[in-house]
Amino acid sequence: MFxxxxxxxxxxxxxxxxxxxxxxxxxxxxxxxxxxxxxxxxAAVAGTFTQNAVAAAPVYASxxxxxxxxxxxxxxxxxxxxxxxxxxxxxxxxxxxxxxxxALGCQPDDVIVASTGVIGVTLPMDKMEQGLKQAVSELSxxxxxxxxxxxxxxxxxxxxxxxxxxxxxxxxxxxxxxKGSGMIQPNMATMLCFITTDAAIAQPLLQKALSEVVNVTFxxxxxxxxxxxxxxxxxxxxxxxxxxxxxxxxxxYATFKAKLLELCTGIAQRIAADGEGxxxxxxxxxxxxxxxxxxxxxxFSVAKSPLxxxxxxxxxxxxxxxxxxxxxxxxxxxPQTTVVKFGGLPVYAHxxxxxxxxxxxxxxxxxxxxVIDIDMGAGDExxxxxxxxxxxxxxxxxxxxxx
Numbered sequence: 001m002f003x004x005x006x007x008x009x010x011x012x013x014x015x016x017x018x019x020x021x022x023x024x025x026x027x028x029x030x031x032x033x034x035x036x037x038x039x040x041x042x043a044a045v046a047g048t049f050t051q052n053a054v055a056a057a058p059v060y061a062s063x064x065x066x067x068x069x070x071x072x073x074x075x076x077x078x079x080x081x082x083x084x085x086x087x088x089x090x091x092x093x094x095x096x097x098x099x100x101x102x103a104l105g106c107q108p109d110d111v112i113v114a115s116t117g118v119i120g121v122t123l124p125m126d127k128m129e130q131g132l133k134q135a136v137s138e139l140s141x142x143x144x145x146x147x148x149x150x151x152x153x154x155x156x157x158x159x160x161x162x163x164x165x166x167x168x169x170x171x172x173x174x175x176x177x178x179k180g181s182g183m184i185q186p187n188m189a190t191m192l193c194f195i196t197t198d199a200a201i202a203q204p205l206l207q208k209a210l211s212e213v214v215n216v217t218f219x220x221x222x223x224x225x226x227x228x229x230x231x232x233x234x235x236x237x238x239x240x241x242x243x244x245x246x247x248x249x250x251x252x253y254a255t256f257k258a259k260l261l262e263l264c265t266g267i268a269q270r271i272a273a274d275g276e277g278x279x280x281x282x283x284x285x286x287x288x289x290x291x292x293x294x295x296x297x298x299x300f301s302v303a304k305s306p307l308x309x310x311x312x313x314x315x316x317x318x319x320x321x322x323x324x325x326x327x328x329x330x331x332x333x334x335p336q337t338t339v340v341k342f343g344g345l346p347v348y349a350h351x352x353x354x355x356x357x358x359x360x361x362x363x364x365x366x367x368x369x370x371v372i373d374i375d376m377g378a379g380d381e382x383x384x385x386x387x388x389x390x391x392x393x394x395x396x397x398x399x400x401x402x403x
Contacts, residue, residue: 010144021146024131034131337377
């Protein structure tokens with residue numbers, strides 16, 4: 001699905017976009033920690049944000065930018081979330097916008113800002129200012145990789161990729177960088193995703209496509225059930241491809257949305273698979289539900305269960321933990337009509353454990369990618385949630401995060 005070659009990976013693959021990532025000393029590790037993405041050509045902007053009531057200062061600042069409908073840049077940092085930082089946090093988020101805008105020659109409300117890292121700590125603005133100015137000075141068509149590395153925290157790698165297709169006879173590109181490994185259950189975790197495209201599309205339709213895609217991709221993953229204060233997904237569309245602007249929900253809109261969906265599905269799956277300390281990538285597929293909401297509720301109940309997640313880490317085919325999570329999800333269910341399968345092998349049916357080839361089941365549990373199928377036998381609706389296991393390393397990472 002993704003073009004991973006350096007020339008085709010990330011936010012600088014679409015025409016007209018440059019990026020940079022620099023070391024400003026905000027991360028204790030000394031790694032890259034400030035990123036800027038820029039398009040000189042004004043872009044339509046769309047965004048979805050965390051639903052956590054305790055949202056970070058940059059979330060509010062960026063919501064105001066999205067409300068204007070256009071933007072030129074994204075400025076982001078890792079190492080400090082600028083969340084729960086009061087009036088000073090708001091001032092610092094605004095300063096990020098002003099510093100970046102002054103360096104680029106645009107307006108502060110042209111700049112999306114994002115932060116990720118430790119909550120409750122104010123941004124070191126002397127380092128931030130230096131980092132933003134340096135990033136602007138280093139903007140290039142080859143800067144996406146550094147920008148992607150500058151926004152990661154506990155991720156094992158920076159997620160990046162692109163896709164290319166035709167709209168109205170014009171070649172159109174979409175690229176992205178993303179981070180997310182812990183505190184993940186976005187429900188727009190910490191999750192940041194920046195998407196660029198050279199497609200020409202009216203802002204209301206860009207927002208509609210993004211919101212609908214997010215609901216079935218990023219909002220269907222959970223690493224640990226915790227919703228961050230800082231999540232956001234941003235799309236900039238600068239129209240540099242020269243296609244006729246998409247102004248209605250026509251065939252071009254359907255093509256654009258389908259490509260965005262394909263891209264975001266892959267990103268969401270990568271984030272779930274790269275959960276902190278993860279050793280397994282788990283797909284929870286619920287079918288036979290009365291409603292989509294029922295299917296989604298059941299899938300998340302299983303995906304978020306610490307007992308389910310630890311069982312899969314230990315490669316223990318403990319179907320009892322899965323059916324237990326189905327039972328307490330709050331959705332009416334009939335144990336007699338519910339069937340649970342691990343890797344396609346039935347492990348629970350008709351209210352009891354199912355006869356199963358133990359050697360084949362051991363092979364399923366030893367695999368990295370495992371599908372948990374749950375058929376409720378009650379209707380025609382289905383939902384899929386992506387998650388990972390809980391390992392010793394997850395506890396270690398989060399037990400030591402602040403220090």
